[in-house]
Amino acid sequence: MIPVFICEDxxxxxEKIKSALEKEILIQGYDMEIICSAERPEELLSCAKSQExxxxxxxxxxxxxxxxxxxGLGKEIRKLDSRGFLVYVTGFGDLAFETFRYHLEALDYxxxxxxxxxxKRIRTCLAVINHRLTEERGEEKEYxxxxxxxxxRHIPLEDIFYFETTEKKHHILLHYRQGRIDFxxxxxxxQGQLGSRFLRIHRTYLVNTMQIDxxxxxxxxxxxxxxxxxxxxxxxxxxxxxxFLHRP
Amino acid sequence: xxxTFWSVMAYNLIDAAFTYVGQVLLSRGLLQRKxxxxxxxxxxxxxxxxxxxxxSVIYINQGFSDIRVVxxxxxxxxxFWAVWIFLVYKETLLDAGAAASLTxxxxxxxxxxxxxxxQGNADLSVWSELVFFALSDWILELxxxxxxxxxxxxxxxxxxxxxxxxxxxxxNRWKIASLFLIAFWHGSVYLINEKKILxxxxxxxxxxxxxxxxxxxxxxxxxxxxKKQLILQESNIKQQETYIxxxxxxxxxxxxxxxxxxxxxxxxxxxxxxxxLKAVQEFLGDMAEHFERQTGEDIRRMAQLSKVNIPExxxxxxxxxxxxxxxxxxxxxxxxxxxxxxxxxxxxxCRMVGILVDNAMEAVESLKxxxxxxxxxxxxxxxxxxxxxxxxxxxxxxxxxxxxxxxxGMGRGLGLASLKRTARSYENVFVSTFLEKGCLIQELKxxxxxxxxxxx
Numbered sequence: 001m002i003p004v005f006i007c008e009d010x011x012x013x014x015e016k017i018k019s020a021l022e023k024e025i026l027i028q029g030y031d032m033e034i035i036c037s038a039e040r041p042e043e044l045l046s047c048a049k050s051q052e053x054x055x056x057x058x059x060x061x062x063x064x065x066x067x068x069x070x071x072g073l074g075k076e077i078r079k080l081d082s083r084g085f086l087v088y089v090t091g092f093g094d095l096a097f098e099t100f101r102y103h104l105e106a107l108d109y110x111x112x113x114x115x116x117x118x119x120k121r122i123r124t125c126l127a128v129i130n131h132r133l134t135e136e137r138g139e140e141k142e143y144x145x146x147x148x149x150x151x152x153r154h155i156p157l158e159d160i161f162y163f164e165t166t167e168k169k170h171h172i173l174l175h176y177r178q179g180r181i182d183f184x185x186x187x188x189x190x191q192g193q194l195g196s197r198f199l200r201i202h203r204t205y206l207v208n209t210m211q212i213d214x215x216x217x218x219x220x221x222x223x224x225x226x227x228x229x230x231x232x233x234x235x236x237x238x239x240x241x242x243x244f245l246h247r248p
Numbered sequence: 249x250x251x252t253f254w255s256v257m258a259y260n261l262i263d264a265a266f267t268y269v270g271q272v273l274l275s276r277g278l279l280q281r282k283x284x285x286x287x288x289x290x291x292x293x294x295x296x297x298x299x300x301x302x303x304s305v306i307y308i309n310q311g312f313s314d315i316r317v318v319x320x321x322x323x324x325x326x327x328f329w330a331v332w333i334f335l336v337y338k339e340t341l342l343d344a345g346a347a348a349s350l351t352x353x354x355x356x357x358x359x360x361x362x363x364x365x366x367q368g369n370a371d372l373s374v375w376s377e378l379v380f381f382a383l384s385d386w387i388l389e390l391x392x393x394x395x396x397x398x399x400x401x402x403x404x405x406x407x408x409x410x411x412x413x414x415x416x417x418x419x420n421r422w423k424i425a426s427l428f429l430i431a432f433w434h435g436s437v438y439l440i441n442e443k444k445i446l447x448x449x450x451x452x453x454x455x456x457x458x459x460x461x462x463x464x465x466x467x468x469x470x471x472x473x474x475k476k477q478l479i480l481q482e483s484n485i486k487q488q489e490t491y492i493x494x495x496x497x498x499x500x501x502x503x504x505x506x507x508x509x510x511x512x513x514x515x516x517x518x519x520x521x522x523x524x525l526k527a528v529q530e531f532l533g534d535m536a537e538h539f540e541r542q543t544g545e546d547i548r549r550m551a552q553l554s555k556v557n558i559p560e561x562x563x564x565x566x567x568x569x570x571x572x573x574x575x576x577x578x579x580x581x582x583x584x585x586x587x588x589x590x591x592x593x594x595x596x597x598c599r600m601v602g603i604l605v606d607n608a609m610e611a612v613e614s615l616k617x618x619x620x621x622x623x624x625x626x627x628x629x630x631x632x633x634x635x636x637x638x639x640x641x642x643x644x645x646x647x648x649x650x651x652x653x654x655x656x657g658m659g660r661g662l663g664l665a666s667l668k669r670t671a672r673s674y675e676n677v678f679v680s681t682f683l684e685k686g687c688l689i690q691e692l693k694x695x696x697x698x699x700x701x702x703x704x
Contacts (some may be wrong), residue, residue, distance in 0.1 A: 029426065093544055094430045097582075098580065098582050098623045098634075098636065099582050099584050099623055099625050102623055102625060102632070103627075103632055131355075147428060148630040148678065148680070148693065149629055149630045149632075149678060149693045149695050150627045150630050150632070150693075151632075162335050166672075167283065167337070167672060168672060168675050169675060171675075171678070172676075178682040178683040178684065179680065179681045179682025179688075179689075180680060180681060180682065181682060182678040182679050182680045182682040182693075183678060183680075184678075184695075246261065
């Protein structure tokens with residue numbers, strides 16, 4: 001069961017959202033339940049603390065009289081539930097949604113005003129979340145979490161090709177299926193953290209064994225499934241030999 | 249005392265160590281960064297042994313009095329240093345060659361400067377004279393090399409070097425020309441010394457050549473600076489023009505709306521008279537939406553832009569916006585909270601952001617919906633500039649970073665490589681590109697201080 005949370009300071013809107021959600025969950029038979037419909041962010045947070053599973057949050061951006069606004073609340077929620085679904089509901093259409101999406105990975109941004117339109121969007125949101133959850137359920141992915149200065153990113157382990165040091169101190173370049181991410185870190189620490197699925201084939205490379213396509217002995221390179229090559233050192237060679245010897 | 253091969257070798261080894269330190273200082277000044285420090289330490293051994301060996305062999309065979317030997321000897325040393333730069337700075341071989349050539353040149357100047365303090369050739373067969381000569385020679389050499397390195401930094405020659413050799417359209421010609429610098433140097437010293445090799449150098453010639461190189465580099469950078477100044481002024485004017493145009497447009501829209509709304513209100517009244525509440529609702533909804541679409545967007549963008557508190561960057565955006573208007577590209581700008589300079593020079597910031605925006609414009613130009621997002625946000629820890637544009641088909645992600653590569657064919661795609669080059673001078677700058685839900689996201693993060701270190 002997936003917990004659903006609402007935080008909205010206007011009672012009327014809160015009730016509207018709540019009843020729309022309840023109806024939709026009932027009709028579609030989603031495995032969700034509204035466990036908290038709060039006026040103040042503190043209420044929601046204390047309620048969310050007692051929950052362990054990934055939740056769905058419908059949040060107002062402007063919370064009158066509260067100590068934090070919806071953006072601050074989103075940040076707090078992310079600390080508790082890093083992969084939950086955040087949906088913002090706001091009276092102002094011109095607030096910066098991309099910023100929310102960037103910092104909080106917010107799912108949607110619904111503008112209040114036209115009730116019919118708003119409730120339709122809420123229903124769509126639930127459908128999208130449900131679709132995503134069913135899709136993910138089958139494949140139980142493992143994630144690697146990195147801190148990119150001020151934002152956290154979750155990268156599926158299986159998508160990672162390799163990590164590389166750069167000429168800049170304390171910088172690591174992560175090469176994965178969707179691109180490359182430059183973040184602050186240390187290859188030795190990463191190696192310890194990621195365990196035996198990653199091989200340190202060179203002082204500057206930490207390679208995902210799942211992504212090795214072949215070993216090009218002539219050029220002393222490991223060729224990955226995306227076609228990129230990484231050099232290996234003599235020590236790396238013996239690691240590779242050992243890996244392929246014991247591979248099931 | 250008698251010179252054996254080994255005593256000469258010992259002398260040259262110490263000499264090479266001083267040269268090494270001096271050249272490291274000079275290269276750092278020129279390339280404006282430290283490179284790989286571990287390698288800097290480790291490579292000192294092979295470098296010193298190789299150069300000392302070469303010098304010793306030539307000395308024993310009395311080759312230093314012949315320009316036909318001196319020239320290849322110097323080029324071999326330049327080659328060693330090019331390999332050093334290649335390994336420590338990960339430059340390409342041509343870039344490393346150019347940098348090595350300039351480093352060697354500066355170091356030669358430093359050596360020549362010591363000539364002002366010595367009169368006549370020292371008698372190296374006398375122990376005391378040898379020790380005195382050696383010590384003062386080495387220390388003075390290093391001293392002048394350090395002074396030159398400081399000068400390079402002080403007069404921003406590294407900046408000029410980068411602009412002339414990497415950023416200008418004649419970069420490769422400059423690089424190749426610089427390779428002849430050493431030949432030019434020894435040739436001119438040879439000629440000035442009336443075709444005799446004395447100390448292998450001549451301080452006056454050194455001064456003149458240094459002046460020449462300094463002038464060329466400075467002139468080059470001055471030209472670039474003037475170009476930049478001009479662009480800045482132009483962009484300032486453009487900025488104001490665009491601003492005025494935008495405000496005039498908003499004013500016009502509002503005036504038209506005022507003109508229309510009387511008619512509209514009478515329409516609403518007619519509906520209300522009939523008691524048709526639904527029609528009234530629809531009508532008002534349409535009216536609000538119409539206004540929002542026509543004028544709201546412009547007002548919004550100007551409001552966002554006013555939160556960019558870096559004049560150069562604001563100018564860049566206005567310039568890009570007018571270009572986008574021409575190309576009918578729609579850019580959603582979000583700035584929150586307001587952005588101040590994160591502590592890197594504005595011209596480099598603009599250069600990097602400009603590349604990201606250009607890339608996005610180029611990418612959406614061919615799409616049906618020409619629209620992309622530009623998000624500037626800052627937290628206490630860092631300033632993030634995120635450009636997000638939809639992409640139609642798969643982008644060859646590993647390719648787009650390579651020099652001269654682009655999904656758009658020849659002549660494009662210098663962007664990301666040049667961005668990488670600018671970014672590598674700043675340890676607190678993070679550049680990432682990745683795909684997410686059908687969009688290419690290019691991200692520039694500038695950390696405020698060193699808090700990001702050691703975080704995983």
